[in-house]
Structures are given as structure tokens and as C-alpha cells.
Amino acid sequence: MTAPALRTGLIGWGAIGRVVGRALADGAVPGAALVCVVDNRPLGADVPAPRCTVEQALERCDLLVEAAGQGLVREWGERVLESGTDLLIASTGALADEDLAKRLLDAGPGRLHATGGALGGLDLLQAVCAMGPLDEVRLTTTKLPATLEQPWMGEELRTRLWTATGPVEVMTGTARDVPERFPRSTNVAASVALAVGDPGAVRVTVVADPAARQTSHVVEAHGPHGSYRFEVRHVPDPGNPATSGVVPYAVLRSLGALTGRTGQIL
Numbered sequence: 716m717t718a719p720a721l722r723t724g725l726i727g728w729g730a731i732g733r734v735v736g737r738a739l740a741d742g743a744v745p746g747a748a749l750v751c752v753v754d755n756r757p758l759g760a761d762v763p764a765p766r767c768t769v770e771q772a773l774e775r776c777d778l779l780v781e782a783a784g785q786g787l788v789r790e791w792g793e794r795v796l797e798s799g800t801d802l803l804i805a806s807t808g809a810l811a812d813e814d815l816a817k818r819l820l821d822a823g824p825g826r827l828h829a830t831g832g833a834l835g836g837l838d839l840l841q842a843v844c845a846m847g848p849l850d851e852v853r854l855t856t857t858k859l860p861a862t863l864e865q866p867w868m869g870e871e872l873r874t875r876l877w878t879a880t881g882p883v884e885v886m887t888g889t890a891r892d893v894p895e896r897f898p899r900s901t902n903v904a905a906s907v908a909l910a911v912g913d914p915g916a917v918r919v920t921v922v923a924d925p926a927a928r929q930t931s932h933v934v935e936a937h938g939p940h941g942s943y944r945f946e947v948r949h950v951p952d953p954g955n956p957a958t959s960g961v962v963p964y965a966v967l968r969s970l971g972a973l974t975g976r977t978g979q980i981l
């Protein structure tokens with residue numbers, strides 16, 4: 716007998732959420748049924764499930780998929796997990812706040828899950844770290860300048876960003892501070908930190924490149940058991956170039972794993 720499909724709610728009807736929601740409604744993940752969509756903006760036409768609030772979603776769902784932003788995870792994460800609803804997040808950057816990360820990882824009975832999103836290799840890094848800590852972990856993210864402009868930037872940096880004719884280093888830091896500075900663009904840094912277990916140990920460089928038709932993320936790590944390098948180059952989502960086009964499919968893959976799809980690479 717097959718288990719009933721997980722009642723799944725989607726928070727965020729944007730670049731990620733629309734693809735995930737439509738695919739779920741088309742049966743792309745047999746173990747997950749889309750039951751509602753939450754967004755704080757008008758949803759437009761062709762939404763395949765009723766709109767509701769987060770509170771209502773908690774009553775209706777076994778699992779909520781967050782594709783809304785770090786603020787949503789901060790505001791609702793604990794409530795969702797304490798209600799017994801599982802939470803799959805795309806906005807891993809919220810976990811750069813170590814107090815919040817601890818609270819969410821300790822909260823329950825719902826379980827917190829994070830999609831690998833735009834990155835590959837996190838599973839292997841996690842396995843490597845089970846053998847002992849790495850000596851060095853670096854992430855270099857390169858994106859179009861427009862996707863990196865932030866309200867906190869001063870005039871000089873802003874000008875450098877907009878007049879760049881080649882790659883420009885916009886920030887170096889750790890996975891503790893970078894995801895907060897670029898909340899819609901560097902969740903990947905927090906994802907690497909989640910895999911290696913220490914945000915402060917992940918050195919992050921953010922680069923703006925006007926020629927970056929593809930977004931790239933390069934993860935390099937080495938330690939006593941080996942050396943690792945994962946490089947991805949993604950075509951950005953046409954509607955939201957801060958987000959790589961693959962991300963909703965990574966979320967669907969995560970949902971496949973959560974629902975126990977047979978043959979899944981874990």
C-alpha cells in the first residue's frame with residue numbers, strides 16, 4: 716500500500732515557487748500534493764492551489780516549502796516546527812544567524828530541511844566532515860552586478876558596481892556575515908556552512924561581473940582526507956536573475972528525497 720501524499724504548502728509564488736507549485740500540481744513528485752500557496756503579494760492567474768495565510772497553511776499541511784526569503788524563515792520558522800509541520804527552506808541564509816539556527820535545529824516536533832539549491836557537492840562535504848574538520852573552505856560567487864546591489868552599499872561601491880567593465884570583488888567575509896548582506900543572492904554561503912558545520916570557517920568572496928551571463932559558484936575545500944572543488948555555472952532565471960534557473964528543480968529533488976521516492980540519490 717502506498718503512503719498518502721504529504722500535504723504540501725508553498726510559501727512564495729516567485730521565480731522558485733511558481734515552477735515548484737506548477738510541477739507539484741502536475742504530479743512531478745508523487746509523494747507530495749500541493750494544497751495551498753502563501754504569498755504577501757497578489758498571485759495573478761493560473762495558481763494551481765488555493766491561497767491562504769501561513770497560519771491556515773499550518774492547519775492544512777504536513778510540510779511547508781519556503782521560497783519567500785530569509786525574513787520568512789526568521790519570522791515563522793519556529794512556529795512552523797513547533798506546530799509539528801516540517802519545513803523545507805530555500806533561504807538557508809537565515810541560518811547564518813547562529814542563535815536562530817540553533818533554535819530552529821532544536822525546535823520540533825516538525826523537522827527542518829534545507830535544499831541544496833544552486834550548489835552541488837554539499838552531501839560529499841558533509842560526509843567528509845564526519846571524518847574530521849576541514850582545514851580550509853572557500854566559496855566564490857560571481858553574479859551580474861544588478862543582482863548584487865544592496866541598500867547598505869555606499870556611493871563608492873555602488874559606482875564601482877555599475878561602472879565595472881570586468882570582475883569586481885564586492886565583499887569578502889565568512890558565511891556568518893555574507894548571507895545577511897546579500898540576502899537574495901548568497902544563501903549558498905550558508906548552505907556550505909550547514910554542510911561543514913561552521914559558518915565562521917567558510918571564507919566567502921562575492922564578485923560582480925558584467926559579463927557573467929551565467930552565475931557561478933566555486934566551492935574549494937581541503938583537509939586531512941582530501942581536496943575538493945565543485946564549480947557550477949547556471950543560467951539565471953529570466954524573471955529574477957538573482958536566482959539560478961535550476962533552483963526550483965533542486966527544491967523538487969529535495970521533495971522527492973523527503974517523500975522517499977525510490978531510486979533517489981541521497
Ligand SMILES: NC(=O)C1=CN([C@@H]2O[C@H](COP(=O)(O)OP(=O)(O)OC[C@H]3O[C@@H](n4cnc5c(N)ncnc54)[C@H](O)[C@@H]3O)[C@@H](O)[C@H]2O)C=CC1
Pocket residue numbers: 726727728729730731732753754755756782783784785786787805806807808830831832833834898899900902903906955957958959962
Ligand atoms: N539556496 C539557494 O541556492 C537559493 C535560495 N534562494 C532563496 O529563495 C528565495 C526566493 O527566491 P525567488 O523565488 O527567486 O524570489 P522571488 O523574489 O522571485 O519570489 C519570492 C516570493 O516570495 C514572496 N514573499 C516574500 N516575503 C514573503 C512573506 N514574508 N510572506 C509571504 N510571501 C513572501 C514574494 O512576494 C515573492 O512572490 C530568495 O529570497 C532566497 O532567499 C534563492 C536562490 C537560490
Ligand SMILES: O=C([O-])CC(=O)C(=O)O
Pocket residue numbers: 832833898899900901902903904930949957958959960962
Ligand atoms: O541562485 C543562485 O545561484 C544562488 C542564490 O541566489 C542564493 O544563494 O541566494
